[in-house]
Amino acid sequence: MKEILAIVRMKKTGATKKALIEAGVAGFTAMKATGRGNLVDDDDIIVPCREKLEKMAPNDVIDEEEVEEQIVTFLDDTRMFPRRLFTILAHDEDVPRIVEAIMAANRTERGAGDGKIFVTPVADAIRVRTGESGDAAIW
Incomplete structure (x- = not known):
């Protein structure tokens, strides 16, 4: 018996739920989580992200310095990102x-x-309802 913990993008919650159901998973739990992974230093990834963030900035509301500060904190290792944590109990096979x-x-x-x-x-x-334990309690 194993526990699978999957941390995914918030926008992928629906797709993950659908994939689990199609894979025959009987039940799972999903909860909100925040975290961050390794700092990305690849310009091929960072430059398009920076450009997208700059376009999203409301120039009529905040000045360039504030936009730059927000983008830097978004792209460096100081910000936590919202994620979804799925937990699934499964038979080994x-x-x-x-x-x-x-x-x-x-x-x-x-x-x-x-x-x-x-x-x-x-x-x-x-299983609380029946008292079944071990593999019988999973599915």
């Missing part, structure tokens, strides 16, 4: 299928920030 479904739903061409998946062992699970 189902883990590869579930992990692949999560990866397929969340992979982008952005080059960074697509998420992380962790798989950990679970000692036991108990």
Whole structure:
């Protein structure tokens, strides 16, 4: 028995939910989370992101220095980003299928920030309603 923890972009919540259901996952939990990964220093990723952020800035409301400060804090390692954390309990043999479904739903061409998946062992699970434990409590 394993626990799968998947941290994904907020905009990928619906796609992840759909992928899990299509993969036959009986149940899962999703919650809001914040965090950040490695600092990206690849100009091929940063320059288009910077340009997009500059276009989004309301020039009639804030000045250039404030825009620059907000962009820098967005792109450097000081900002936490909203994410969604999915937790899934699964039988050992189902883990590869579930992990692949999560990866397929969340992979982008952005080059960074697509998420992380962790798989950990679970000692036991108990279904509160029936008292079933072990694998019987999962699905």
